[in-house]
Amino acid sequence: MCGIAGLIHRGKSSNVGEELQSMLQALKHRGPDSTGYALYANNDGQNFILRFKVGENVGEGSSSVNEDESVYNERKKTVDKKLSELGAIVVKDEKLTPYSYRYEMKFDKDLMDFSKAIESIENVEILSIGKSLELIKDLGDATAVSERYGLNKVQGTHGIGHARMATESGVDIKSAHPFWGYPFADVSVVHNGQLTNYWNNRRVLENKGMRFMSECDSELIAVFLAERMRNGATLEEGMKESLSGLDGVFTYFVATKDSLGMAKDTMAAKPLVLYESDDLVAMGSEEIAIRSILPQEIDTYDPFDGEVKVWQT
């Protein structure tokens, strides 16, 4: 069934890493297979943050395989070579796990061409590119993933996250949420539900040059919105189009560098509880997620069917 959570501080920063960890851990019973975070951190905004993986962490039902670390290291060298060829200047690189990396780099050319070139390397996937987006996903619950990647000290303005129960595809990182809104910097999406016109939409979008990395139906939302935005739509316009363009049941969150949005399908088949104040918006699949960071008595509500909302930092 999966659990999603998101929050945005308006006019200030906070420890969004720790807050989102609490919210997602409260939703663990909705999805114990993998957990993902899209945190919008207080980076200096000068360099791109590139997060990518060179291999998989494989769980039940995955079509991927675990490989030897030496294979990952070779792929990493190939990535470094490709980055150099593309004109990217890496100013900082971190190895987070045997299969995932975080780079800070200077780059001023087309991100779509860049992404295609990097992902042409076998089994290399860009998890995210952005100047504030830090997208982390891996197998395990919220606490396990947070500890593995050191997320509980990340200061930032907003973030979205996902606790996944694998139903439409296997347990692995490529199928975990959030999904990056390729090729847009700093765009991420999490989803609770099932999309029934995935393949139709995927064929159409691939013909338009968009890329899919997994067979997870939720990835369609990120690609759908990215394609609309590439054609000039605002985030909110793209989200409103998605209510009729996507078939199935869904509640999803999308975040950009300075905004957070939610959309709920026209049947309101998936839950969402929302808390909104002047300086904070927090939302999740269940109220206990919000209570994990706001234990005092607060007013919450369920957004209605077909509702789209966007908040700015």
Next chain:
Amino acid sequence: MANLKTGDKKTKAQSMGMHTEVLTGKTQQKFFNPDEAENFFYWGTYDVDFNKRTELDVKDMECKEANSKIDSLMSEGYGTIVIKNPQGKHSLGVGILNKLNLIFEGSLGYFGVGSIDGPMVRVNGRVGWSCAENMMAGKVVIEKNAGSCFGAAIRGGDLICKGSVGARTGIDQKGGTIIIGGDAGAFTGFMMQRGRIVILGDVGINLGDSMYDGTIYVGGKIGSFGSDAVESPMTKDDMDWLKRKLKVAEIGDNFDVSKMTKVVAGKKLWNYDALEPTEKKGAI
């Protein structure tokens, strides 16, 4: 087969007016002896004293522990129980089958006060999905908003939300009354079979979709009617009932019920024709 004919002496069931006719049909079976005292015992119920009051802080309890504690307090005769710090926990206050004043000082998560038969419940907060599902009797008042599937499949009692509710309120409702002070989402009264739903605010799309029977009253705008839901004229009886009920519900005291829209089942769905299944086959 047991002989179901009775003599001159009235059974306990008959003396209580539970049934008066003598059952003689061949297919009737006697499943229990109505004179045995244990057959009149409602398992899981307690005689409580409303003046005996206590508080229970469930902040550090799982829902199972909290519900067991409520049960234990009722067994000690407490008739007024105030629950502190529910903090959105799921399935609190379920399965209470006796009279009780139950007050939650805070919000509930999913499936709160489900399958109850008699208690008076007040939630000084919000409730999540499927509040009071399968409620049979009693009164539940929610001071703030409620999630989707509010009052799913209730059989009886009064279920009141002073704020707004999500989608599918009163889905599969089989009796009782649901009253909403604010707005309601899509598919309100979906497949309802009996009972009444009153919404003072606006309601979303597909109102009363595939409803079999029952009545829905709407004070505000209607997004759209669902399949087989039709408008019906308001009568004086409707208005008198609404005024009385809104007063009991503590909301809408001054609400002009004459301007409400009454929605009922059109009963035009295929299963409402007069054809037997075999005749239907022939017609096709």
